[in-house]
Structure formats: structure tokens, C-alpha cells
Amino acid sequence: MYYRLAALLIIMGMLGLLYQFDGEETHASESATIAMGFLIVCAYLIGSASTKIKLPRITGYIGAGLLLGPYGLHMLTKQTIADLDFINQMALALIAFYAGGELRITKLKTYKNTLISIISSQILIVAGVGFTLYLSQGYFTLFAGMNPLQIVAVVSLIGVVCMARSPSTAIAIIDETRAQGRVSEIVLGVTIALDVMVIVLFAITISLCETLFDTSAAWDSQFIYILLTEILVSVVVGVVLGFGLIRSMKHMQAILPIFLLTLGFLVVKFSYSLTEYLEHYHGIGLKAEPLLICISAGFIVQNYSQQGERFMKSLDKVSLLIYALFFSISGASLNIKALQSSWNIAIIIFLLRAIMIAVTTTGGAIGANDPKPARSLYWLGFIAQAGVTLGFAYEIARRFPDWGPELATILVAVVGLNQVVGPITFKYGLELAGETRGAISYRELVQKKHSHPI
Amino acid sequence: MKIILIIVITATIALIGSQFTFNSRKIPLGTRHILLTGTEFIFIGLLIGPGFLQLINPDAAQQLHPFLSFGLGWIGFLFGLQFDINKVRFLPKNYFSITAVLAIITMLVVFWVFWVIFIGTLSYGHAHAWVLAMIMAAVAACTGQSSMAIVHRDHHIPSKGLMNLFRYIAAVDALFSIMICGLALCYHKVDQPFYTTAYHLSAWAWFIVSLSIGGILGFVFHFLSYHKVTQDELLLVTIGLVMFASGISLFLKLSPLLVTFAMGFIVANRSSRNTRVLEIMIRSEKSVYILLVILAGASWQLSRAIPIGLAFLFIVVRAFGKYIGGFVAAKMIKTEFKVPTNMGLGLLSQGGVAIAILVNVQQVFRESSINLIFTIIIIAIIVNEFISPRLVIKLTGKE
Numbered sequence: 063m064y065y066r067l068a069a070l071l072i073i074m075g076m077l078g079l080l081y082q083f084d085g086e087e088t089h090a091s092e093s094a095t096i097a098m099g100f101l102i103v104c105a106y107l108i109g110s111a112s113t114k115i116k117l118p119r120i121t122g123y124i125g126a127g128l129l130l131g132p133y134g135l136h137m138l139t140k141q142t143i144a145d146l147d148f149i150n151q152m153a154l155a156l157i158a159f160y161a162g163g164e165l166r167i168t169k170l171k172t173y174k175n176t177l178i179s180i181i182s183s184q185i186l187i188v189a190g191v192g193f194t195l196y197l198s199q200g201y202f203t204l205f206a207g208m209n210p211l212q213i214v215a216v217v218s219l220i221g222v223v224c225m226a227r228s229p230s231t232a233i234a235i236i237d238e239t240r241a242q243g244r245v246s247e248i249v250l251g252v253t254i255a256l257d258v259m260v261i262v263l264f265a266i267t268i269s270l271c272e273t274l275f276d277t278s279a280a281w282d283s284q285f286i287y288i289l290l291t292e293i294l295v296s297v298v299v300g301v302v303l304g305f306g307l308i309r310s311m312k313h314m315q316a317i318l319p320i321f322l323l324t325l326g327f328l329v330v331k332f333s334y335s336l337t338e339y340l341e342h343y344h345g346i347g348l349k350a351e352p353l354l355i356c357i358s359a360g361f362i363v364q365n366y367s368q369q370g371e372r373f374m375k376s377l378d379k380v381s382l383l384i385y386a387l388f389f390s391i392s393g394a395s396l397n398i399k400a401l402q403s404s405w406n407i408a409i410i411i412f413l414l415r416a417i418m419i420a421v422t423t424t425g426g427a428i429g430a431n432d433p434k435p436a437r438s439l440y441w442l443g444f445i446a447q448a449g450v451t452l453g454f455a456y457e458i459a460r461r462f463p464d465w466g467p468e469l470a471t472i473l474v475a476v477v478g479l480n481q482v483v484g485p486i487t488f489k490y491g492l493e494l495a496g497e498t499r500g501a502i503s504y505r506e507l508v509q510k511k512h513s514h515p516i
Numbered sequence: 517m518k519i520i521l522i523i524v525i526t527a528t529i530a531l532i533g534s535q536f537t538f539n540s541r542k543i544p545l546g547t548r549h550i551l552l553t554g555t556e557f558i559f560i561g562l563l564i565g566p567g568f569l570q571l572i573n574p575d576a577a578q579q580l581h582p583f584l585s586f587g588l589g590w591i592g593f594l595f596g597l598q599f600d601i602n603k604v605r606f607l608p609k610n611y612f613s614i615t616a617v618l619a620i621i622t623m624l625v626v627f628w629v630f631w632v633i634f635i636g637t638l639s640y641g642h643a644h645a646w647v648l649a650m651i652m653a654a655v656a657a658c659t660g661q662s663s664m665a666i667v668h669r670d671h672h673i674p675s676k677g678l679m680n681l682f683r684y685i686a687a688v689d690a691l692f693s694i695m696i697c698g699l700a701l702c703y704h705k706v707d708q709p710f711y712t713t714a715y716h717l718s719a720w721a722w723f724i725v726s727l728s729i730g731g732i733l734g735f736v737f738h739f740l741s742y743h744k745v746t747q748d749e750l751l752l753v754t755i756g757l758v759m760f761a762s763g764i765s766l767f768l769k770l771s772p773l774l775v776t777f778a779m780g781f782i783v784a785n786r787s788s789r790n791t792r793v794l795e796i797m798i799r800s801e802k803s804v805y806i807l808l809v810i811l812a813g814a815s816w817q818l819s820r821a822i823p824i825g826l827a828f829l830f831i832v833v834r835a836f837g838k839y840i841g842g843f844v845a846a847k848m849i850k851t852e853f854k855v856p857t858n859m860g861l862g863l864l865s866q867g868g869v870a871i872a873i874l875v876n877v878q879q880v881f882r883e884s885s886i887n888l889i890f891t892i893i894i895i896a897i898i899v900n901e902f903i904s905p906r907l908v909i910k911l912t913g914k915e
Binding site for chain 2: 065066068069072073076080092093094095096097098099100101102103106107110317320378379381382383386
């Protein structure tokens with residue numbers, strides 16, 4: 063412990079001393095290299111320290127980012143974080159491959175009823191969050207000047223955003239704890255399915271809002287077809303990529319992890335370029351969804367070849383580095399100031415969301431006749447929120463300049479809370495389920511309590 | 517975005533290339549000495565560079581600096597890791613003396629000739645000529661290991677002792693090159709107009725600073741890996757610290773090779789995880805090396821007037837330096853087997869660290885004069901890579 067603390071102090075001291083040489087001619091890229099190295103080391107140290115107090119590693123990574131980022135010690139500037147954006151893209155692709163690889167048809171078939179029941183019941187989150195906010199509209203300045211119909215649209219939008227999850231966090235926790243079992247499988251399955259669903263729901267709701275707030279705009283149902291086409295195209299591309307991957311993996315040995323990382327990154331870049339190209343040259347607003355492509359590819363490799371285990375092991379080899387960078391950059395990007403300015407409403411939405419998730423998930427699991435310890439633990443895995451939600455927040459701010467930025471600030475604060483609390487609750491849930499290595503299961507815990515009554 | 521794509525494409529070529537090159541594939545004699553040694557990737561780099569396909573233009577090359585810097589840091593760290601004193605001391609001590617004599621004499625000869633040329637013929641300023649001549653000397657001293665590997669693999673060598681000595685020299689003499697290159701960059705740093713910080717240190721002081729930064733980060737590595745760490749954690753710490761060290765070097769315009777060499781040396785001699793780290797590093801050695809060679813090729817700005825004369829002169833002067841160095845070492849230092857006085861001619865192969873030094877220098881230098889040096893050395897590397905295996909075979913008694 064003391065050795066690691068000494069190491070941390072030394073490199074922080076070196077970094078502090080280094081900026082004494084600011085007068086020299088330097089480039090942003092040089093600072094980015096230092097920042098990346100510094101972030102990796104600090105994330106590793108704080109991540110390791112967090113495991114000592116039974117917290118997930120990624121909480122430590124996020125904490126490291128928060129501490130060193132532009133809203134913390136300012137050792138990493140906003141520009142540096144922006145320069146490291148390519149890491150996020152690489153990491154998201156890798157996580158998406160992993161998520162697809164974790165979806166095993168045999169397991170999905172086993173849990174089919176539970177999955178369908180939980181996913182269906184979770185749609186009630188929109189209604190629950192929306193209804194509660196509608197009733198308490200008088201307490202929030204956000205709704206000032208809106209007519210009842212507009213308020214319904216905005217609270218529905220908030221409800222949809224509350225449905226969004228963080229597949230990356232779920233994957234990272236499952237990977238870190240080496241969890242295997244019902245809870246981890248179902249949480250992952252639901253999270254990935256909802257990730258796709260929520261994009262469709264968000265598109266519908268935001269379009270509804272636009273119609274209600276802009277009287278000149280007319281409802282155009284064509285966007286739903288475009289959206290469904292995007293999803294279909296992405297899945298098809300992912301399937302083709304998956305089969306291509308199966309063939310090429312046979313020729314890759316030691317370089318497979320780096321190859322997958324590179325391939326994932328290329329998929330992300332290619333998708334963005336294709337979107338730009340179609341928009342710019344043909345006026346077609348069709349987007350290829352890179353994460354869906356990678357999830358589909360991972361799914362194909364896992365379920366339609368003998369290479370599934372090798373594929374997952376290869377991803378494992380680079381996962382620690384990628385998680386450390388991705389989550390610490392995410393932590394550094396979290397806007398703490400947003401939490402300062404709108405902490406009250408953020409906490410209300412955070413609690414409301416958590417309650418609705420707990421109620422709907424447990425209700426759904428009971429409806430599917432799920433076994434007892436597991437059904438009360440699933441919801442703990444659904445608290446975390448990250449990238450997609452932030453994307454939604456920025457989209458709201460962009461499309462509705464009157465009230466969008468205020469709502470976006472609140473949503474960013476909610477994401478901040480969820481991203482700090484979510485990994486902890488999920489790890490706790492997996493431990494209670496007895497699915498992690500060396501965990502004491504819920505059943506054992508109950509037995510222990512009964513054998514040693516206090 | 518383009519820059520990231522370039523990196524991805526280059527990295528992919530490097531990764532796939534590392535699967536095929538440095539192997540025992542049988543291809544016609546002669547071509548084997550230039551293909552499958554890694555040198556061939558210079559041409560791939562040249563192809564994607566500004567001269568031909570223009571995938572990498574000068575701006576893009578500028579943006580590649582951090583990645584190159586990391587690659588250099590990786591190579592420097594790996595080189596330092598191999599200097600585990602506990603292992604090195606079991607090797608014959610006179611081998612090190614021979615290596616030192618050979619490297620120092622070669623450097624002196626090349627330095628003197630090119631210093632005169634830079635000042636007299638090319639009319640460079642004293643300080644600039646001094647730095648460039650030091651770089652030429654540093655590149656001249658190191659010996660590539662590829663030709664030794666080819667000869668050892670493909671031919672039965674009667675003189676095992678001499679072959680072992682050659683391999684030892686090829687593995688160790690880069691130590692002197694890295695030191696001199698690091699020092700040259702320190703001289704270059706204090707000679708720059710932007711050198712205006714309150715910490716106005718001399719070149720030698722910056723040299724000590726370079727070693728100290730590496731040394732301190734070596735201890736940081738030791739502290740971080742002191743307790744039980746998994747292989748993944750070790751990789752994470754290694755990448756983080758190499759990146760940090762390389763970034764600092766680049767920021768301060770010092771040599772990443774030198775800084776990370778010092779770091780690797782401390783890790784090799786202080787950390788109990790040194791063998792595990794070495795295993796991790798060696799696994800990626802080929803890919804990182806090929807990546808550097810490609811980017812070196814891409815940075816090669818071929819002018820219409822290729823300095824063939826100077827390149828030829830460098831090859832000859834270097835060979836002469838090696839010959840004299842070998843002659844003096846063979847006469848001065850006793851070994852258990854007979855060392856031929858012309859052994860220096862068996863050590864003409866370049867590549868490896870020579871390319872790393874070139875990339876290192878190019879990162880720091882902004883002057884056009886570096887293009888001249890670059891062209892001279894790249895031509896010399898290609899020529900030497902071609903002729904060297906034949907000379908090794910001849911000297912070790914096969915032909």
C-alpha cells in the first residue's frame with residue numbers, strides 16, 4: 063500500500079514539476095501522451111485501491127478520472143479529454159464485441175421467459191417516472207411556460223432517458239468479477255436489448271416533442287422506418303462481419319487481441335464515415351450503428367463457430383487496459399458542476415428511476431416465476447448509465463435551445479450519480495447471488511444470519 | 517480522423533508483417549538478406565509516405581509523434597530490461613571491453629569525418645554540425661542483429677566463439693549509440709531558440725536529467741509491481757509508464773530511447789517482476805519494430821538529388837571505423853579463441869536500434885538538414901543489410 067502511494071506521489075510530483083517547463087515549444091499531442099500514461103497508472107492504482115474496500119475496479123477508474131479531470135485537480139484538461147476520444151471509440155467497439163460474445167443462444171433460450179417479462183415490464187419506467195414528474199411539475203422551473211401536452215412530452219422524454227442503461231458497465235463488472243450465472247446473464251441480456259429499444263423510443267419521443275414545441279413542424283412517421291432500416295442494416299453488416307471474423311480468426315494467433323481492437327475501431331470509423339458520406343453526397347439520413355454491428359459480430363462468433371472461447375479470451379487480454387482508459391476518461395468527462403447546479407432535481411430523478419427499476423424488474427421477474435433469491439437482485443444491475451444517455455442529453459440540448467440545455471444539465475448530473483452508484487450495486491448484487499469468485503451468496507448470507515442471531 | 521486511420525492501417529501492416537517476417541521462410545539467397553529482416557518495411561513506409569501514395573503527409577507525420585514516441589519508449593525499455601546485471605556478469609568480461617573499444621573507435625572515426633564535412637563542405641554552424649556528427653556516430657556504432665540471426669540460422673559456423681562474440685556485440689553495442697544519441701539531443705535542446713525556461717541547464721545536465729527521469733520511473737515501476745500483480749496488471753503498468761516516460765521525453769525534447777532505457781535498466785535490476793515484464797515486451801517486439809520501420813520509411817523525404825556520394829562515404833567511413841575498432845580490440849584484448857583483426861567488417865549490419873535512433877532524432881529535429889542525414893543513413897542501412905551476412909559468413913569461417 064505504502065509503495066503504491068509513494069509511486070502515485072512521485073508521478074504526480076513529476077507531472078507538477080513538468081509544467082514548470084511550459085515555456086518550451088510543445089504540441090497538444092505531447093500532452094495527450096503524458097496524460098494517457100498518467101491516467102493509466104492512476105486508474106490502475108485507484109482501481110486496485112477500490113477493490114480493497116470491496117468496490118468495483120471501474121468505480122476506482124471513474125474516481126481517478128473525476129479526481130484528475132477538468133472538474134477535479136485539472137491535471138487533465140477538456141482538450142486532452144477530447145484528444146483521447148479515439149480511445150472511447152476503440153473501447154466501445156471492444157465492449158460491444160464482448161457483449162455480443164456473452165450472449166449465448168442456449169442461455170438466452172433458458173432465460174427466455176424472464177427476459178421477455180423483465181423487458182416488457184421495464185417500459186413502465188417511462189410511465190412511472192413521467193407520471194411522478196408530471197404530478198410534481200410545480201416544483202421544477204424546467205416546466206415553466208409549457209402547456210400540459212408539452213409537459214407530458216418532456217416528462218416522457220425524461221422517462222425514456224431513464225430507461226437507458228450502460229452495457230459497458232455491465233460488461234466491465236461481469237468481466238472483473240468473473241461472474242457466471244443467472245443474474246449476470248439476465249442483466250446483460252436485458253441491458254443489450256434495452257439499449258436497442260431505447261434508441262427507437264428516444265427517436266419517437268424526441269420527434270413528438272419537436273412536433274409539440276414547434277407548431278410549424280409536422281409529424282413525420284417516416285423516421286421510424288428509417289430507424290428500423292438502420293437497425294436492420296447494422297445487424298446484417300454485423301452478421302457478415304461476424305462470419306468474416308470466424309474465417310480470419312483461424313489465421314490469427316498471438317495478434318488476435320490487437321486485431322480485434324483495430325477491427326472494432328475501424329468499424330466505428332467506417333460507420334461514421336458512411337453516415338457522413340450518405341448525408342453529404344446523397345442526402346440520405348441513414349446511420350450505421352457501430353455498436354450494434356460489433357454486438358452482432360460478437361454474437362455470431364460465439365454462437366456459430368468453435369472460436370467463441372478464443373474470441374472472448376482474446377478480448378480479455380486487452381480488456382483491463384481498455385477499461386482503465388475508457389472509464390477513467392468517462393470519469394474525467396463527468397460534469398461535476400452540473401451536479402452542483404441541479405443536485406436537487408437530479409437526486410429526485412435518480413431515486414425515482416432506481417425505485418421504478420426495482421419495482422418493474424422485480425415485478426417482471428415474479429411474473430415469469432423466477433426463483434427467489436435472483437428475482438430480487440436483478441434490478442441492482444440496471445442502475446448504471448453512461449455514454450448513450452449522455453448522447454441523448456446533448457441531442458436534447460441541441461434540438462431544444464429554450465429548455466434543452468437545462469434538462470441536459472440535469473440528465474448529465476443524473477448520469478453522474480448513476481455511473482458512480484451503478485457499478486457498486488451491480489457488484490453487490492452479483493456477490494449476493496453468489497456468482498462472483500469468492501462471493502458469499504444470498505442464501506449463505508441468510509443461513510449465516512440464522513445460525514448466528516445477533 | 518485521417519491520422520487515426522493511418523495509425524490503424526500502419527499498425528495492421530505491422531501486425532500482419534510481424535507474422536511473416538523474421539522467420540525461416542526459404543527465399544532465394546541474396547533477397548533473403550534484405551527481405552524477411554524487417555528492412556523491407558522501409559519501402560512500404562516510403563510507399564504510403566508523402567513521396568508516393570501520400571497517406572502520410574508532413575502534417576500527419578507530425579501528429580504521429582506521440583505514437584512514435586511510445587514505440588521508441590517501448591524499444592528503449594525493452595533494451596534496458598535486458599541489462600540485468602545478475603545475468604550479464606556471467607558473460608565473459610572481455611566481450612564487453614571489445615564491444616566498448618569497437619563502438620567508441622567507430623564513433624570517433626565517423627564523428628570526426630562528418631564533423632569536418634558538415635563544417636567545411638556543407639557550412640553548418642559549429643553547434644549544429646557537432647550535434648549532427650554525434651548522431652551519425654551514434655548510428656554508425658550500433659550493429660543490427662538480423663544478419664547474425666540469418667547466418668546462425670542458415671549456415672553451419674565452425675567458429676562458435678567468434679559467432680557468439682559477434683552476437684554479443686550486436687546485442688550490446690547499441691548501449692553506446694543510445695547514450696550518444698541522447699547526449700546529442702541534449703546538445704540540440706540547449707542550442708534551440710525556444711530554450712528559454714528558467715531552468716537553463718547545460719547539455720550534460722539534461723543528459724543526467726534524462727537518466728534520472730528514467731531511473732525514477734524505474735523505481736515507480738518497482739513500487740507499483742512490488743505486491744502481487746497479475747499479467748494483465750503488469751501489462752497495464754508497463755504501457756502506462758512507458759507512455760508517461762515517452763510523453764515526458766517528448767515534452768522536454770529529450771530522447772525517449774534514453775529515458776526508457778534507464779527505466780528498463782532499473783526495472784531489470786530492482787524489480788522482481790523483470791522476467792515477466794521482459795516476456796510481455798518480447799511478445800510485441802516485432803510488431804513495434806516494424807511499426808517504427810514503416811513510419812521511418814514514411815518520414816523519408818526523398819529529394820531529387822539523393823546524396824549518393826555522402827551515403828557511400830558514410831558506408832565506407834563506418835566500415836573503416838569498424839575495421840580499426842575491431843583491429844585495436846583484437847590486438848588489445850585477449851580472448852580464449854582467435855579474434856581476426858578484421859572482425860569489424862563482420863559487424864556492418866544495421867537496422868533495429870539505428871532506425872529507432874533515426875526516428876528519435878527526427879521527432880526532435882525540425883531542420884531540413886535532418887532529411888539529408890535520414891537519406892544517408894537509410895541508404896546505408898539497406899546496403900549494409902545486404903552485404904553484411906556475406907561478410908559474417910566469410911569471417912566466421914564458412915567461406
